[in-house]
Amino acid sequence: MNSITCHISISLDGYVAGPNQSPEHPLGEGGERLHEWALATEGWRSQHGVEGGERSTDSEVIEEAVRDVGAYVMGRGMFGGADGPWDDTWTGWWGEEPPFHAPVFVLTHHERDPLAMRGDTTFTFVTGGIESAVAQARDAAGDRDVAIAGGASTVQQALCARLLDELCLHIVPVILGAGDxxxxxxxxxxxxxxxxxxxxxxxxxxxxxxx
Amino acid sequence: MNSITCHISISLDGYVAGPNQSPEHPLGEGGERLHEWALATEGWRSQHGVEGGERSTDSEVIEEAVRDVGAYVMGRGMFGGADGPWDDTWTGWWGEEPPFHAPVFVLTHHERDPLAMRGDTTFTFVTGGIESAVAQARDAAGDRDVAIAGGASTVQQALCARLLDELCLHIVPVILGAGDxxxxxxxxxxxxxxxxxxxxxxxxxxxxxxx
Structure with a gap:
């Protein structure tokens, strides 16, 4: 049986994104400080097709976090910003070759055909809520795990629906003061x-x- | 030079006390769940004159937390509830032999003579604010440390005044949902x-x- 997991970076005061999210600041103001530890690692960089980075404890944590993931679930904001209906040419924040390399199920209120990207990432848009998204991801993942990728609202929905088996918090020693x-x-x-x-x-x- | 430290139990959602604090619930509703780990230890029990408890990693943490403390600073709520002027017969929540065994400086808006308790705890009431309380505690502590004991407001004042050298969070895996x-x-x-x-x-x- 596969597990439903969530790995997420969180500030010491409990925020996973800063305030005033926008196309310029998809993680909110200051939100990028939650991810600096990851960006410094070889593990994160190799997943994102970037060279360099450190071999470190943090890098091992990142590599292990994705090793057994067969599918992802994410919110509309994490895919591509405020809810649509998106122009069908909008392929999200993640570029032509997103770093997921797996099926990704995106929670939204607007139906849209699946979007196949380079590198084996396919975005499937789910309008039936968190249970439906997790069920579809579980099918797609086979005996591998399903990762709830974020943001805050999607993780909260999974927690409230008691769908999550494992929550890994990367507790970053910054204070954001506002956000999600x-x-x-x-x-x-x-x-x-x-x-x-x-x-x-x-x-x-x-x-x-x-x- | 002594250090200014703070050891405090905190819920995973960031609360150090539950909601609706009252004489029946000085830690707020559910707040006692933040301290169950401590109450189980021999370290906490011996400080509070209670027998038994476990020898454990948690017990060692508690023993180390108080080992070098020469004086404490706390808020009026932690001493004895909502601010006075207290009846001078009110000696606080902590019983006739409080567990501090050291000078304790209590932030309040009401002047009162110092209160000497059994077991070498003396409560001194400070109306000059957090800087004054910490300065007096530092003098009293000599070359030992000063511990900011709580609650939330007192620790916040120490953090905002940049008085704290070390913050030790005992992160307890409970969700309180409301409180301080x-x-x-x-x-x-x-x-x-x-x-x-x-x-x-x-x-x-x-x-x-x-x-």
């Missing part, structure tokens, strides 16, 4: 820390989520 | 994780705070 909080409105979760890995840049805590 | 958030309104802090200790119950991360 990950753990608002999710009710009383049963969480159990199962692994902790730390580096000078970030503390990675994986929680098992009770259903 | 620790890291709201503290501005952009420069934090660096220096040690991480984990147990099945809680993740202890110590941050060095840049001034």
């Amino acid at each position: 909080r990950l753990l608002d409105g999710v009710g009383d979760l049963h969480l159990r820390p199962v692994t902790v890995v730390d580096s000078p840049a970030v503390t990675h805590v994986t929680y098992r989520v009770g259903r | 958030r620790l890291l709201d309104g503290v501005g952009d802090l420069h934090l660096r994780p220096v040690t991480v200790v984990d147990s099945p119950a809680v993740t202890h991360v110590t941050y060095r705070v840049g001034r």
Whole structure:
């Protein structure tokens, strides 16, 4: 049986994106500071087709995070910004060869044909809600895992629907002060820390989520 | 030179106390869940004059947290509830022999004579604000450390005044959903994780705070 996982970078004050998200700041103002630790790693760079980066504990965490992922679920904002109906020429933030290399199921309110990109990423647009998106991703993933990629609202929907097995927080020592909080409105979760890995840049805590 | 430290238990969604604090619920509703890990330890129990408890990683963290503390600073709520003027017979939440065994400086708006308790705890009431309280605690502590004991508002004042050298968060895997958030309104802090200790119950991360 595959697992439903979520790896997400979070500020020490609980935000996964900064305020005032826009095409210029898809992660919100200051939100890029949540991802600096990842961008420095060889693991992240090789997934994104960029050379260089450090071999480090953080790099291993990133490589392991995607190793067993067979499909992704993400929100419309993470795919390509505010909800459409998008112009069908809009292929999202992720360029011609997105870094997922797997089926990606995008939560949206607007139907659209699947979008096959280079490098084995196909975006499938799901209008039936989080349960439907996760069910389709699970089918596509076979015996591999499904990763909830973000943003905050999509992870919250998965938590509220008790769909998530594992939540890995990359706790970054920055204070954003505003933006999208990950753990608002999710009710009383049963969480159990199962692994902790730390580096000078970030503390990675994986929680098992009770259903 | 002594350090100004703060050890505080925090929920995964960032609260250090639950909502609706009252004499029946001094930590707010659900707030006691933040401290269950501590109450299970021999370290906490011996400080509070209670027998038993576990020898564990968590117990060592607690013992180390108080080992070098020469004085404490706390808010009026942590001493004894909503601000006074208190009846001078009110000696706070902590019983006749409080667990501090050191000088404690209490932030308040109402002057009051110092209160000497059994077991070498003396509460001194400070009306001059956080800088004054920390300065007095520093003098009292000599070459030992000063611990900011809480609650949220007092720690925020110390962070905003850039008085804190070290912030140790005991990150407890519970979601409180409401209450007192620790890291709201503290501005952009420069934090660096220096040690991480984990147990099945809680993740202890110590941050060095840049001034």
